[in-house]
Amino acid sequence: MTAPQAPSIPAATSRPPGLPRSLDYPAVPVGSILRAAVGRWGDRPAFVEDDVPLTFGELGARAHAVANWLADSGVGRGDVVAVHLPNCRQYPAVYYGVLLAGATFSPTNPLLPAADLAAQLTDAGARVLVTWDQVLPLVRTALAGTSVETVVVTGQAHVADLGTRLDGLAPGEVDLAHLLAADPTDRHLDAGLDPAGDLAHLAYTGGTTGVSKGVELVHRNVVTNVLQSACWVHGALPELDAAGDVTLRQVLGAEEHPIRLGEGRLINLTPWFHAMGAIGYLNGLVLAGTTTVVHRRFDPVRYLEDAVRYRVTSIGGAPPVFVALLQVPGIGDADLSAVRGVSSGAAPLPVPLIERLRTLLPGAVIGEGYGLTEVTMQATGNPSFRSGTRKPGTVGVPVFDTEVSIRPLGGGSPLPPGERGEVCIRGPQVMRGYARRPEATAEAIDAEGWFHSGDVGVLDEDGYLSIVDRTKDMLLYKGYNVFPRELEEILFGLPGVAGAAVIGRPDDEAGDLPVAYVVRRGDEAGAALTAGAVMAAVNERVTPYKRLRDVVFIDAIPVSAAGKVLKRELAARERAAVAGG
DSSP states (O other): OOOOOOOOOOOOOSSSSSSOSOOOOOOTTHHHHHHHHHHHHHSSEEEETTTEEEEHHHHHHHHHHHHHHHHHOOOOOEEEEEEEEOOOOOOOHHHHHHHHHOOOOOETTTTHHHHHHHHHHHHTOOOHHHHEEGHHHHHHHHHHHHOOOEEEOOOOOHOOOOOOOOSSTTTOOOOOOOOSSSSSSSSTTTTTTTTTTSSEEEEEESSSSSSOEEEEEEEEHHHHHHHHHHHHHHHHEEEEETTEEEEEEEOOOOOOOOOOOOOOOEESSSSSTHHHHHHHIHHHHHHHTTTEOOOOOOOOOHHHHHHHHOHHHHHEEEEHHHHHTTTTGGGSOOOTTTTEEEESSSSSOHHHHHHHHHHHHTTEEEEEEOOOOOGSOOSOOOOSEEEEEOTOOOOOOOOOTTTTEETTTTTTOOOOOOOEEEEEEEESSSSSSEEEEEEEEEHBBTSSSOOOEEEEEEEOOTTOEEEEEEEEEOEETEEEOOOOHHHHHHHTTTTTEEEEEEEEEEEEETTEEEEEEEEEEESHHHTTHHHHHHHHHHHHHSSSOOOOEEEESOOOBBOOOOSSHHHHHHHHHHHHHHTOO
8 A cells, every 4th residue: 555645845936937047237327227217207206205296307307417516516436425314305316416427325324423424424535415404513513524525405495396495504515406406418427437346335334233334336236236126026127228228127917016117106214325225215116117205204194194195006114114004093994905015124024023914915915135235235035926935034035146155153164954054145236345444345255255244044945045133133141042033023923012122131140131122012912011921921932041031111122214123222221221230
């Protein structure tokens, strides 16, 4: 008698059907993305803020005006322009204007303290700073000793009318309205750039765990990663238009990708000074002809109202965005039927949160991606086509032309599937290096071109990557490695928990005591939470050395503008408490 065979498990479908594993990346500067979009999408709204639209055609004219003003002022190839702005309707014109002039874009968080701003401007060698009028007093104190020669100022007044003149500027400060009103013709100032050698972005690492470093990204890095990401998301291939500029050809049909090029609508909260913002939520959306509604601050209630009003087709952001949205009263009754895609990045999305989003948005594909500033933006992604296999808890598989390897934390040969180690990435989107830091560059990128991320991950048999934690977040309890992410996943699955972060409390005998900071939800389950109940619920599911030693309730988990948890702030709080006895 023949023994019954176990049912076969279908192989994971991770690659877009009909698309090659390798793409052809045109050797064009970043400005080519805008030129093609202007020609293709023309009168379609590109960006909308406070109900005031900016069409693709208008964006092109404004961007060329900025480029021409900069060029006429002697700013061009090799010069760094620091952009110190929140997301606003005028930001895209400034961004593309800098690159069309042949200069280098260096994004700067507008909330940086004066000393940190001065340090970044000095490290970047910025000649021009574009800033926001509300932070001018801080900026003026930061400029002494930097290489900044020109300060361009914009503000809320320009959101409603790009021609409005600002009041109260000091001598030497220039109103952005002058730049936006300059010659709008395309002089092809970037025609002489070398995409493989000239810097497009000088982007600074988030600094969530230490001092920021300048990441050098040439035009080829940026164009390549925009195409890797956009082709992955839209089931498309790169192609050149009649003018030789880069655009997309959607290969997969509406049954796999119901959001068609030129039809997408999305609310963006991701800061454009962050890698995910500049690549995915600026360049990627312009390339795809998406209409982007700009929200400068996250107001969950307003976000939901606009999502319904504009009938958004996609929702994207970092995990804290989804946590807050799910708590908006009445969200279950809101008409979100147009949403066909949900994408998360910047930090891992807890599996319980994914399940709640699935219940709310049954018609949407929910996927995560993974990347870092040092790989321009994206390295992996879950399949975005409807028949693809998405594995909750993973960040997908490597995108086009990208390799991911798991290596021992102390160095060594690649580990087999299922074993934890450091995530290493190789591909055409890997940075040139850290600006003026050859030793740091050599430490991060080995002789074979592998970038060592500092993140701890594991690959499964199908090549799907799970991020376990950052090596710098890992706790050492009595000699045992404790990964906070594992505990945080359990915490997010508990009724009443809206947010959570696990850090180490210094202890002379044990090393790091695992401590959870928890945000209660605003419902009965949240009100009923106690520290003892939370600890018991977590500790019964983990081995003894991983157990929580304390639970601290907090109003909000501190996060960066990009949505990454600032564990250093919680760790500083713990150190201060221990020092204070």
